[in-house]
Amino acid sequence: MPKTAYVRTKPHLNIGTMGHVDHGKTTLTAAITKVLAERGSGTFVPFDRIDRAPEEAARGITINIAHVEYETDTRHYAHVDMPGHADYVKNMVTGAAQLDGAILVVSALDGIMPQTAEHVLLARQVGVDHIVVALNKADAVDDGDTVLADLVELEVRELLTAHGYGGDSVPVVRVSGLRALEGDPRWTEAIGALLDAVDTYVPMPERYVDAPFLLPVENVLTITGRGTVVTGAVERGTVRVGDRVEVLGAAVETVVTGLETFGKPMDEAQAGDSVALLLRGVPRDAVRRGHIVAAPGSVVPGRRFSAQVYVLSAREGGRTTPVSTGYRPQFYIRTADVVGDVDLGENAVARPGDTVTMTVELGREVPLEPGLGFAIREGGRTVGAGTVTAVG
Numbered sequence: 001m002p003k004t005a006y007v008r009t010k011p012h013l014n015i016g017t018m019g020h021v022d023h024g025k026t027t028l029t030a031a032i033t034k035v036l037a038e039r040g041s042g043t044f045v046p047f048d049r050i051d052r053a054p055e056e057a058a059r060g061i062t063i064n065i066a067h068v069e070y071e072t073d074t075r076h077y078a079h080v081d082m083p084g085h086a087d088y089v090k091n092m093v094t095g096a097a098q099l100d101g102a103i104l105v106v107s108a109l110d111g112i113m114p115q116t117a118e119h120v121l122l123a124r125q126v127g128v129d130h131i132v133v134a135l136n137k138a139d140a141v142d143d144g145d146t147v148l149a150d151l152v153e154l155e156v157r158e159l160l161t162a163h164g165y166g167g168d169s170v171p172v173v174r175v176s177g178l179r180a181l182e183g184d185p186r187w188t189e190a191i192g193a194l195l196d197a198v199d200t201y202v203p204m205p206e207r208y209v210d211a212p213f214l215l216p217v218e219n220v221l222t223i224t225g226r227g228t229v230v231t232g233a234v235e236r237g238t239v240r241v242g243d244r245v246e247v248l249g250a251a252v253e254t255v256v257t258g259l260e261t262f263g264k265p266m267d268e269a270q271a272g273d274s275v276a277l278l279l280r281g282v283p284r285d286a287v288r289r290g291h292i293v294a295a296p297g298s299v300v301p302g303r304r305f306s307a308q309v310y311v312l313s314a315r316e317g318g319r320t321t322p323v324s325t326g327y328r329p330q331f332y333i334r335t336a337d338v339v340g341d342v343d344l345g346e347n348a349v350a351r352p353g354d355t356v357t358m359t360v361e362l363g364r365e366v367p368l369e370p371g372l373g374f375a376i377r378e379g380g381r382t383v384g385a386g387t388v389t390a391v392g
């Protein structure tokens with residue numbers, strides 16, 4: 001049966017839920033889709049469909065990044081529900097890289113926890129400019145006694161200010177994802193207020209639709225009988241069915257033979273869209289997460305760059321000891337995960353909490369450009385966050 005084509009009627013934005021494990025991100029995501037479905041502008045996605053990979057159901061935490069879509073009166077959103085668990089922050093890094101805004105979920109019962117702070121820091125680093133706070137589990141703090149929630153709100157505003165988000169003006173909305181899912185009118189209204197805050201506080205970003213096409217590969221799938229499909233968010237430019245593209249990393253040039261967004265076919269995808277691209281004649285195992293699909297010849301990958309890097313303090317979950325030249329951590333750049341040699345110059349060391357300049361020699365080539373954000377990880381934890389200042 002032919003599928004209904006995607007019709008672009010409203011501006012499209014990418015947002016997502018981030019925050020500490022168990023603070024209620026997935027529940028809130030489900031509640032948002034439920035409230036909007038009741039308004040007639042979307043499809044309800046229940047909790048267990050968002051937390052759907054078998055590995056996730058088994059562990060009961062969100063491991064991969066789940067995407068849902070919905071519409072408010074004024075906008076179309078793709079929403080990524082990001083994992084809170086510390087082991088999976090690398091997924092958060094790649095998920096956040098495409099966000100135009102984020103909903104920071106903080107449990108009013110628990111307040112700021114390690115991944116609350118880590119996610120705010122990473123969001124800043126990967127270029128998320130606007131955060132709206134969902135102070136969740138507001139149903140569970142004593143009715144009438146909002147002292148605890150007030151304290152948590154203050155604490156969150158301070159955290160945001162410390163990371164350059166202007167915490168005083170950030171909308172903080174008290175919600176209960178759980179009670180909204182149950183249909184309690186007080187809390188469905190609160191979800192409406194949260195969405196209004198997102199609609200008004202997160203501006204429509206500038207989309208570079210005229211730039212050469214570039215998409216960092218997030219996932220690779222096979223559709224039997226049709227070929228290899230890559231998914232991800234278009235970082236810039238426009239791509240149409242029939243366009244030639246190259247896959248950097250796989251060193252292949254091919255043609256886009258199909259395009260979809262959320263299961264709906266489209267003729268043209270543009271910067272900001274979450275899409276699946278069907279690629280002609282590319283073997284499944286030739287393409288991997290971290291590769292880049294781009295207009296042929298439009299990007300030159302490199303291995304060497306200079307960067308400004310913030311080394312996380314031990315309190316933020318970072319190292320307890322300084323790093324020096326010869327340090328060899330993993331660099332998370334767009335969706336890629338690459339080892340790199342750090343050179344801090346003569347005699348220099350970088351202590352946890354320092355901001356330093358460094359040069360990096362990556363283990364393999366990736367497309368690099370000034371302004372590109374990245375995270376540095378070691379032994380399963382984030383130890384630094386940086387921005388490319390020069391290439392070569």
Ligand SMILES: Nc1nc2c(ncn2[C@@H]2O[C@H](COP(=O)(O)OP(=O)(O)OP(=O)(O)O)[C@@H](O)[C@H]2O)c(=O)[nH]1
Nearest residue numbers: 021022023024025026027061062084137176177178
């Ligand atoms: N009282 C109350 N409990 C909630 C609320 N939202 C979520 N919970 C409960 O908190 C627990 C965690 O909820 P999730 O939605 O899985 O949390 P999460 O942030 O997605 O967790 P991870 O994806 O593992 O980081 C579950 O037991 C929920 O039922 C809420 O608004 N009020």
Ligand SMILES: [Mg+2]
Nearest residue numbers: 025026061062
């Ligand atoms: Mg979750």
